[in-house]
Amino acid sequence: MTVEEAIAIVEQLLERGRLTRAQEIVFRYAWEGKTYLEMARTVTYDPGHIKDVGSELWRSLSQALGEKVTKNNLQGVLKRTAQRQQDINTSSTLNFQPFTNYTNWGEAIDVSQFYGRTTELETLSQWIVRDRARVVTLLGMGGMGKTALSVKLAEQLQGEFEYVIWRSLRHAPFFHDKVTECIKIFSHQQVTTLPASPYEQITCLIEYLRKYRCLLILDNFDTLLEQGKGTGCYREGYEPYCELLWRLGETGHQSSILLTSREKPTEVAALEGDGLPVRTLALSGLEVAAGQKILKLKGLSGSEDETRQLVECYGGNPLALKIAATSIRDLHEGNIACFFAEGTTVFQGIGNLLEQQFKRLSTSEQQVMYWLAINRGKLSSTELQTAFTPILPKPKLMSVLESLRWRSLIESNTGGFTQQPVVMEYVTKCLIEQVCKEIVTESSQYLVTYASMQALAKDYIRDSQIHLIVRPILNQLLITLGSADQLEDKLGRLVRKLQKEKPDPQGDEVFRDGGWDKQIRGRRNKADSNSQKQSHPILASPR
Secondary structure, X not given: OOHXXXXXXHHHHOOOOOOOHHHHHHHHHHHOOXXXXXXXXXXXXXXXXXXXXXXHHHXXXXXXXXXXXXXXXXXXXXXXXXXXXXXXXXXXXXOOOOOOOEEEOOOOOOOOOOOOOHHHHHHHXXXXXXOOOOEEEEEOOOOOOHHHHHHHHHHHHHHHOOEEEXXXXXXXXXXXXXXXXXXXXXXXXXXXXXXOOHHHXXXXXXXXXXXXXXXXXXXXXXXXXXXXXXXXXXXXXXXXXXXXXXXXXXXOOOOEEEEEEOOOOHHHHHXXXXXXXXXXXXXOOOOHHHHHXXXXXXXXXXXXXXXXXXXXXXXOOHHHHXXXXXXXXXXXXXXXXXXXXXXXXXXXXXXXXXXXXXXXXXXXXXXXXXXXXXXOOOEOHHHHHHXXXXXXXXXXXXXXXXXXXXXXXXXXXXXXXXXXXXXXHHHHHHHHHHHHHHHHHOOOOOHHHHHHHHHOOOHHHHHHHHHHHHHHHHHHHHHHHOOHHHHHHHHHHHHHHHHHHOOOOHHHHHHHHOOHHHHHHHHHHHHHHHHOOOOOOOOOOOO
């Protein structure tokens, strides 16, 4: 019997479920036959504290098993317990419950075509199933395939869990909304109202994670983190997620939570470690063979050396490879050697590669890309048709969508059309630059159209739009124009110009309903407040 198998038995015996960190340390060293003094020297704990933890643990095990358990007879007692379970061929001794195998996939993507990542899947499976890690973070840059890997892993492990729940945090949902959704699933809609305190809400969630063996996957965790504030800092209003990670990592329960993120949360960095219940897997590029399969699927042929060079050129990034294959096929008739000969290897980053692709799009294609980025989520063809009527007739729109799919710039399934996060980031950056230019020059080729789309969005999407689109636009304009007053004057002139060109009050409604007015006022008020404390005026930074 290994120490991991012994810990699994102990955690099924104890009423509280998982061992605390101190209990696990004592148990592991006791299994090796170490004395309390040796344990204390190894982990720099007070010897008296180590002995107290051990005494309490042996007492709890003695009560659970009905026989005296000590540090010295620990292995013998647990081996007999395991043998009795095997002999009677029943789980009743350890109070096992039959799995319900309930799965809820949310917006999980299709992974029927999945290549490579064998080592990563084995590592994650070992951590979650054998080592029973409580929190695992899958870390990697955009386009690296974190989402796909998380879905594939969940498919493979669903038989090990009573509940498998996959959820996207792409739109940065508020904590209360997401925890309520999860608890409704665990309680089969019996619990619909939670305590007001985030701490108590987390306590409620952890009770279910103790009661059931659950795999909870939270994709795109980095959307909850603030940009430009240092790694791992949370956006204002999202701090309860910080408390959630601390408690999921430190509190005993029998479930596993998998995060995918481009940034490592500070709580994970503090709690993680080899042999600890919080771990991180940094996802690197695909192996060459897997990357070559992607190129083949995209219809790109070449020699072994050429395809290997192409995979290595883009670091095995699956999304970058898909886009590169399309560029080579369209621009160089599929000739990889020609692609390299013309110096296109300067496209070291996905951003440069996306810029090459984006410049080749027609005006209609760019409009659809902008709209998908503004909406921040999946849209059906019907929703797109409604948004673009009468700008794009339905046949033209279908042609545009097909073209964008061929270019690997959008993805489609039964739920509609969307962009990969890395693509959405790039298109959003282009949109911000374009809108800033139009406001400075007081032109409106696209401004009103896109601002109108933003103003008509659902509330939860609009919050994301304000954070990811409106605020960066205003921040850039504040730098360009010099003050919030100058910015407000500029927008006022633009609105009046639009009203003269179009008698309806569309422009004014757009900037008010889209949250622009509120953001400008907030920056001006903060700048005014700060100017009273300093000898020179300053511009307010985004909160």
